[in-house]
Amino acid sequence: MRSTVAIASTLLLGCSSELPAPLPQGHPDDATPRRGGVLQTATFGDIRSLDPANLGDGLAPQLVQLIYAGLVDYDRDGNIVPDLAERYEIDPSGTRYRFFLRHGVRFHDGEELTAEDVRRSFRRSLARKTPNAAKSFYFTIQGAEDYANGKADDIAGLKVEDTYIVSFLLKEPDATFLPVLSLQAVRPVCRSAGDAFSADFFPCGTGPFKLQSWRPGERVSLIRHDGYFRPGLPYLDGVEFTIGVSMLAQRLKFESGALDLFRDILQPDLLRYRKDPRWTPYGAYDPASQMAGEGMNVEMAPFDNVELRRAVSSAIDREQYRLVKPTMLHALTQPVPQGVRGHNPNLVCQKYDEAAALEHMRRAGYAYDPVTKTGGYPRAIPYYAYPAGVTEYTSQVLAQQLARIGIRLDLRLVSYAAWLAITHRRGQAAFSYQGWKSDYSDPSNFTETLFHSSAINDEDTNNPSFYANPKLDAMLDAAHKEMDGPKRAGMYDTIQQFICDEAPWAFTYSVSFYNVWQPYVRGYKPHPMWQNEVRETWLDRPGTGRGAQASGRMGHGKEALLSPARSLPRDP
Amino acid sequence: MKPAGLRARFLRQKGTLVGLALVLALMAFAAAGPWVSGHDPFASDFQRGIAGELPVGPSREFWLGTDRIYRDQLVRLAYGARLSLLIGLMATAIASVIGGAVGIVAGFFEGGRGLRIPWLSVAAFVASVALLPRSIPLSLGLFGAAVIGVLAAQITGKAPLGAFELNLDQSLMSFVDVGLSFPFMLLVMAVGASFEHTSVTTILVTLGLTGWLGTARIVRAKTLEVRNREFVLAARALGQSTPRILVMHVLPNVRGPLLAIATLSVAQMILAESVLSYVGAGVSPPTPTWGHMLFEGQEVFGAAPWLFLGPAGFILIAVFGFNLLGEGLRHALDRSDR
Numbered sequence: 001m002r003s004t005v006a007i008a009s010t011l012l013l014g015c016s017s018e019l020p021a022p023l024p025q026g027h028p029d030d031a032t033p034r035r036g037g038v039l040q041t042a043t044f045g046d047i048r049s050l051d052p053a054n055l056g057d058g059l060a061p062q063l064v065q066l067i068y069a070g071l072v073d074y075d076r077d078g079n080i081v082p083d084l085a086e087r088y089e090i091d092p093s094g095t096r097y098r099f100f101l102r103h104g105v106r107f108h109d110g111e112e113l114t115a116e117d118v119r120r121s122f123r124r125s126l127a128r129k130t131p132n133a134a135k136s137f138y139f140t141i142q143g144a145e146d147y148a149n150g151k152a153d154d155i156a157g158l159k160v161e162d163t164y165i166v167s168f169l170l171k172e173p174d175a176t177f178l179p180v181l182s183l184q185a186v187r188p189v190c191r192s193a194g195d196a197f198s199a200d201f202f203p204c205g206t207g208p209f210k211l212q213s214w215r216p217g218e219r220v221s222l223i224r225h226d227g228y229f230r231p232g233l234p235y236l237d238g239v240e241f242t243i244g245v246s247m248l249a250q251r252l253k254f255e256s257g258a259l260d261l262f263r264d265i266l267q268p269d270l271l272r273y274r275k276d277p278r279w280t281p282y283g284a285y286d287p288a289s290q291m292a293g294e295g296m297n298v299e300m301a302p303f304d305n306v307e308l309r310r311a312v313s314s315a316i317d318r319e320q321y322r323l324v325k326p327t328m329l330h331a332l333t334q335p336v337p338q339g340v341r342g343h344n345p346n347l348v349c350q351k352y353d354e355a356a357a358l359e360h361m362r363r364a365g366y367a368y369d370p371v372t373k374t375g376g377y378p379r380a381i382p383y384y385a386y387p388a389g390v391t392e393y394t395s396q397v398l399a400q401q402l403a404r405i406g407i408r409l410d411l412r413l414v415s416y417a418a419w420l421a422i423t424h425r426r427g428q429a430a431f432s433y434q435g436w437k438s439d440y441s442d443p444s445n446f447t448e449t450l451f452h453s454s455a456i457n458d459e460d461t462n463n464p465s466f467y468a469n470p471k472l473d474a475m476l477d478a479a480h481k482e483m484d485g486p487k488r489a490g491m492y493d494t495i496q497q498f499i500c501d502e503a504p505w506a507f508t509y510s511v512s513f514y515n516v517w518q519p520y521v522r523g524y525k526p527h528p529m530w531q532n533e534v535r536e537t538w539l540d541r542p543g544t545g546r547g548a549q550a551s552g553r554m555g556h557g558k559e560a561l562l563s564p565a566r567s568l569p570r571d572p
Numbered sequence: 573m574k575p576a577g578l579r580a581r582f583l584r585q586k587g588t589l590v591g592l593a594l595v596l597a598l599m600a601f602a603a604a605g606p607w608v609s610g611h612d613p614f615a616s617d618f619q620r621g622i623a624g625e626l627p628v629g630p631s632r633e634f635w636l637g638t639d640r641i642y643r644d645q646l647v648r649l650a651y652g653a654r655l656s657l658l659i660g661l662m663a664t665a666i667a668s669v670i671g672g673a674v675g676i677v678a679g680f681f682e683g684g685r686g687l688r689i690p691w692l693s694v695a696a697f698v699a700s701v702a703l704l705p706r707s708i709p710l711s712l713g714l715f716g717a718a719v720i721g722v723l724a725a726q727i728t729g730k731a732p733l734g735a736f737e738l739n740l741d742q743s744l745m746s747f748v749d750v751g752l753s754f755p756f757m758l759l760v761m762a763v764g765a766s767f768e769h770t771s772v773t774t775i776l777v778t779l780g781l782t783g784w785l786g787t788a789r790i791v792r793a794k795t796l797e798v799r800n801r802e803f804v805l806a807a808r809a810l811g812q813s814t815p816r817i818l819v820m821h822v823l824p825n826v827r828g829p830l831l832a833i834a835t836l837s838v839a840q841m842i843l844a845e846s847v848l849s850y851v852g853a854g855v856s857p858p859t860p861t862w863g864h865m866l867f868e869g870q871e872v873f874g875a876a877p878w879l880f881l882g883p884a885g886f887i888l889i890a891v892f893g894f895n896l897l898g899e900g901l902r903h904a905l906d907r908s909d910r
Contacts, residue, residue, distance in 0.1 A: 268875030271625060320618050324641055326625040387852045388867070393641050396858045400616060412769060413856050 019276050020255050025520045026540045033235050033523060037539035041261040041532060042242040042250050046217055050203040051193075052184045053125040053132045059241065061184060062531040066222055066239065067108075068187035068205030069229075071099050071118065071166075072178055078287075078341065078441060078528035080178045084113065084188065084206060084229070094173030094483045101164040106227035107190045108210035115166040119158055120195060121188040123147070126155065130197035134185040137439070140174045173481040175488055179341075179440035182529075208234040208535040218243055235523070235538035254516070260539070261517045261524070261532060270327040273516050282519050286526045287339025288512035291332050291446065292391075293505035294398060295423065295434035299466045302364075302377060303430055306502065311360035313350045313506035315405045316398065321509050324393045329509040334496045335446040337510035339528065342443025342492045349500035350507055357405045368406025376406020384423050385433035387413040394508065395433060426458045426466065434464050434505060441529060443492040448476045451499055465504035472498060582904040591896025594889055602653035609635060611644035613651045614858050618642055627876050637878040640868050645882055648860040652883065655861055656890060659775055660842040666780030667841075668787055668834045674744055675791025676822055680799050680814075682741040682792075689738045690731035693721035705766040708777055745792065751785040760844045764853040772855055775848060779841050787833050794826040801825075828905040836898030839891045846887050862887050 027034075047060045052068050055061060073083040082088055085099040105113040125132050128150040139145040143156025157169035170177060190204035203211045206229065209222035223238040245253070247266045253259040263286075265273065273279045294312065296303035303309050318331035334349035336342045361368050361376065368376035383398070385391040392413060399409040409431070414422065423432040438445050449455060453468035475498065479491040500507070513531075517524055520540045527533035582588060606613065611634070621628055621642030629637045636645040681687075700714035725731045751759070759782045767774040798804065799822065807817050848854040849863030857864065862883040869879030 266871065266874065268626070268872055271875065320616070323618060323622060323625065387857075392857060397616060397641055399858065400614070411856055411858065413852075414769065 019272050019279060022278055022282060022519045023257055024542045025522070026542045031522075033536075033538040034540055035235050035538065036237050037541065038238040038240055039236050039260050039521065039534055039537065039539060040240050040242070040258060042245040042253065042259055042264070044244060044246055044250070044264050046243050047220070049199075050211065050214065050220075051197070051199075051201055052187045052189065052205075053130050053197050054199075055133070055184060059243070062533070063220060063222070063241065064184045064187075065207070065530040065533060066209040066535065067203055067207045067211060068184060068189065069105075069207045070182060070184065070187040071101075072182045074182055074441065074527070074529040076525070076527060080182050084118075090483075094481070095170040096167060097170070097177065098161070098165060098167040101166070102229055103164060105206055105229040106225075107188075107206050108204045108225055108227075109190050109192060110227065111191055113188060113206055114163050115160040116163075117188045117191070118166045119155075119160050120191075121193070122155060122158055122186050124189065124193060124195055124197055125186050127196060132185055132197075134183060134439070137176075137180040137183065138186065140170050140172075140177055140180075142169045142171055173483055175480060175483055176440065176442050176444050179442040179445075183440055209236075209239060212238065216243075230535075234535045236534060239532075239534060254518075257518065260521050261515065261534070263513050263515045263531070265327075265514060265516065267325065267327050270514050274327070274514065279516065282521075283514060283516040284526050285512045285514050286531060287528050288330055288332075288337045288510035289339045289438040289441070289529075290435060290511040291335070291337040291507065292394075292433065292435040292509050292511070293332075293335075293507040295432050295464045295505050296503070297427075297430045297432075297465055298504055300427060300430040302366075302381065303465075305364050307360045307364035308366070308377070309503035309506075310501075311357045311364060311405055312402065312407070313500070313503040314353045314357035314360060315401050315407075316350075316506050316508060317352045317401055318508055319352075320397055320401070321394050324397060325390050327514065328511055329390070330512065332507050332510045333500070334507055335450070335499055335505075336443045336492070336496065337438070337446070339441075339510070339512060340438050340443070340446065341441045342446070342489065342496075344489075344493055344496070347493055347496060349496055350503065354404065361405050361407075366406060370404060370406075373406075377408070380408040380410040381431050382412050382429070383409045383431045383433075384412050384414060384419055384429045386416045386419040390511075391433045423464050424457075424459070424461050426461070429464075432464065443489075443496070444476070444480055447492065447495050447499060448480060451504060452476050467502070467504035469502065472502075578904055582900055585900050585903065587896045588900025588903075591893050591898075591900060594893030595897055598653060598886075598890055598893060599657065601650055602657050605650050605654060606647055608650045609644050609647045611647050613643060613647045613860060616642045617644070626872070627879065629876065630878055636882050637876065639865065639879055640872065645865075645879065648865065649862070649882055649886055652860040652862045652865060653886065653890075655772070655855065655859065656842050656845060656886075659772065659779065659845045660838045660890070660894070663776050663779035663783060663841040663845070664834050664837045666776060667783035667837060668830060669784075670780065671784030671787025671833075672791050672823075672826070672830050674748070674784065674788040676795050676818055676826065678741045678744040678788065679792035679795025680818060680822060682796060684740070686737035687722070687740045688725045688729070688731060688735045690721050690725045690735040691733050692731070693718040693725070696721065704777070708773060741792075744788070748785045748788050751782075752789070756782065756840070757844065757847055760848060761851060761853060764848045767853075770848075770853060770856060775845060775855060778848070779844055783837060783841060783844070787830070787837065790829060790833055791826050794829050795822055798822055798825045829902075832898055832902035832905055834898075835894060835901050839894035839898065842890045842894070843887065846883075 043059050045059050047063065049055065049060060050063055050067065052064050055064060069084050071083065071085045072080050075081045084101060084105055086102045087100050089098045101113060101115060107113060124130065126135050126138060126144060126148045128148060135148050141155060141157040143152055146152035147155045159167045161167055188206055192204055193201045208225055208228045210225045212221040212223045214220045220241040220243065221238060224234055224236065228234065247264045250259060250262055250264050251266065251269055254262040273283050296309045296312065298304055318333060322329045322331045330338060333351055334343065334347055358368060358370070366375065366377045383395060385395040395411055395413070399411060402409060423429045436446060436450060449462055451463060451467050451472060453473050455461065455463035456466055456468060475491065475495050479488055479495060482488040482491060515526055520542060522538050522540050524534060524537040601608065617638065620633055621638035627638040627640065627642055628634055634644050634646070636649065639645050639648060696714045696718035700711045700718065703714065704711040725735055760778060763778045763782055764770065804817060804821050807821050845854065846863030846866065849861035850867045854861050854863055865883040866880060869883065873880045
């Protein structure tokens with residue numbers, strides 16, 4: 001009976017179609033940041049680890065971002081800028097990087113950051129026994145691979161030159177080194193972390209917030225790190241992440257003001273937030289850093305025939321894909337998604353053109369007449385995807401679209417684990433859903449990682465279409481080493497065009513998530529790389545004058561840092 | 573005299589008539605299939621089926637709106653009805669045959685002498701269970717071989733590699749008791765999830781193989797009652813063979829209860845199929861199933877409630893209809909037996 005009541009009330013609540021009016025700001029005409037308050041946010045996911053050397057998916061990176069700072073990081077415009085480093089130098093050969101650390105940077109435990117801490121954290125993160133999935137990104141450093149495999153006791157190319165200077169020697173020039181260095185895996189950790197990875201390390205770094213408490217499956221509480229090296233930041237007293245909250249419950253909490261920032265939004269709600277003019281100033285998409293495509297295994301019939309691959313890529317109407325989930329998906333016709341460096345909106349890469357698709361079918365030897373519905377590819381092609389998500393719908397749309405050019409699909413929706421195993425094993429799946437989420441913001445992460453012949457493996461391949469072409473390999477290798485920004489960008493345009501034409505994948509859509517925040521959450525906008533990046537965010541709540549006013553206006557510089565006025569956490 | 577009384581008792585109950593009407597209406601809806609709206613159940617309509625980036629609601633064009641990828645919901649429900657009815661009836665037939673046979677055999681041989689079970693048959697049976705998720709024909713073949721082995725051992729008295737004695741009734745009923753101690757839905761989901769690629773056949777096998785346990789229990793009880801009646805003793809005295817007695821004399825007398833259980837069981841099977849589809853272990857898309865349509869609808873309930881209410885309503889109607897009908901049958905047959 002109780003469950004009946006609960007279901008009924010859920011249904012009724014789910015039905016309410018009007019959004020409430022946004023809660024007002026306390027001081028709408030004053031843009032000076034105010035200090036104090038705890039920002040509340042939530043997720044339906046969970047976290048496994050807050051150790052940068054053992055990062056999981058989902059929520060962890062956004063928390064790690066607030067707890068740990070790195071030598072370099074992305075700024076709000078997506079540029080890589082020095083962070084713990086004051087500046088860096090790259091020598092003309094492109095193989096030696098020197099980082100000059102800021103003086104006086106304090107860990108959460110009060111110790112000062114030195115070059116030795118950078119080295120120690122690197123060693124800890126790359127050590128053989130550390131479960132760090134991103135180790136291989138750093139193999140460009142001399143001796144890093146031998147160290148990670150236990151063949152060497154030290155990373156030969158990582159040198160401490162002075163208390164505040166650390167340098168890296170690379171095997172060869174590598175334009176991806178800075179993007180990779182801005183990742184979280186090698187961010188300095190407190191000395192309490194020791195030299196070796198241990199699962200019971202209490203998270204501690206140099207970031208703007210320090211961990212106050214973490215109750216697994218319930219809540220993570222962060223409080224301001226008063227010794228943070230950027231004067232005056234962060235403005236917030238703390239950030240609370242409530243874990244495992246359903247999407248509906250999050251909306252109800254957001255509407256009542258118990259959540260300040262909200263991104264796990266049900267599609268119908270999202271449509272309303274995106275349309276309601278009262279709410280549009282307080283919502284925005286994260287940059288799209290994930291993409292999807294239809295992977296065609298070039299080693300297997302029928303996709304060893306490039307014309308058939310081109311036919312598929314021309315037969316896909318990406319706008320229809322987008323409409324499968326218009327709140328999250330964006331049509332994509334090139335490998336690099338919109339939110340990643342190297343995406344070129346002017347590039348006409350793959351495009352929907354049914355006449356061209358039919359022509360490619362003819363050239364492939366499978367001419368199809370759409371009027372009489374005769375011809376086409378004679379057998380149904382097995383297509384692998386996994387159920388209960390967007391791919392379940394897009395696979396059905398794909399089947400409809402390909403039927404129009406004479407290709408029939410046998411949809412095989414298997415469990416995620418089975419999909420992963422089958423489609424990443426040599427000679428198993430001719431046709432499958434594929435996707436990629438950026439590791440770092442660089443075009444190489446969507447081209448070299450997925451289409452270089454060195455990414456091919458019999459099992460667990462990174463290149464699921466098993467596409468190998470010496471010409472493309474050479475282009476990718478050259479671009480990888482090119483240090484001149486504009487020239488490199490041009491090279492990737494050529495590479496993307498080449499891949500589009502060869503069509504090992506038909507690129508279909510990119511994915512991004514919408515954020516909504518309360519109007520009194522100020523100074524917030526989606527960060528190009530990190531979710532819920534709130535170090536420059538402040539709260540300007542209505543009616544809670546006392547906390548905000550007592551802390552006074554934020555000055556800049558040392559005074560503010562020395563007088564960290566606190567307000568009490570807000571009532572739930 | 574008796575049949576008329578039966579029909580009268582059956583038709584006298586209002587609930588039964590409602591059940592009958594619901595079931596007949598559902599069958600008509602399923603039979604109409606694609607003709608209910610003239611739309612193709614597998615084709616998305618990205619022009620008319622979409623409004624404001626959401627599926628359109630009930631309208632003149634789409635009576636029950638469109639689904640998540642803008643296909644006509646009504647015609648998909650009709651196709652779903654075909655599948656639900658097909659699976660409900662077929663799975664019930666499988667379960668009734670197995671349950672009926674097991675129940676009659678167990679009941680008739682209750683307290684009787686043991687049966688010689690060759691070890692080879694045991695091995696074939698174990699292999700058949702293990703191979704079920706991989707290949708249904710191979711599994712059924714092995715099962716058949718196991719049964720033939722047992723029969724051969726009774727007739728010839730020989731078994732290569734040895735045999736052991738087993739009391740048939742006790743062993744069958746122990747098996748049934750173990751099976752019944754699992755919640756039905758849990759058992760269905762466990763068997764369903766063990767198939768790598770699901771189809772109508774795998775669903776039928778899943779439901780048929782898990783749904784016969786209760787039937788076997790009830791049929792056994794009824795057989796126990798029948799086997800000592802005069803006409804059975806007479807047949808035996810006349811020298812009729814056991815299989816002939818089972819088929820000609822016992823079966824007709826347990827037919828009534830079997831029919832009533834089967835009708836009730838159709839409802840349960842439809843529900844079980846919906847649960848399987850709902851959790852993603854049902855027939856693969858794009859084939860429409862009510863359970864999966866329910867799953868698809870729940871995420872957009874706030875904006876497109878018809879996507880959830882449509883399949884929910886049909887599941888409700890089907891289960892309610894078959895339950896009423898089954899109850900009515902059981903009621904009518906109960907009295908007629910007295």
